[in-house]
Amino acid sequence: MESDVLRELYEKYHQKAYLYVLSLCRDKETAEDIVSEGFEKAFLTVEGCPEGFFWWLLR
Structure with a gap:
């Protein structure tokens, strides 16, 4: 994932x-x-910018 998206x-x-x-x-x-x-962990495993990232992160 690109650093701009991560930031x-x-x-x-x-x-x-x-x-x-x-x-x-x-x-x-x-x-x-x-x-x-x-x-x-999210930045190592997530691909792209998933819809609902916040809720995905909290899982």
Whole structure:
């Protein structure tokens, strides 16, 4: 996947994903770790820019 697409996805969804995970675990460092790992795995496995990327990421 191109770096521009990755950057756009990260900028668009990072804050939303972080706040969602933070609401579940109630720990800032843990939430940041989970979201970072989630994006890392997503960028290694996702092809293109799937519709519903945010919900795909949270799975």
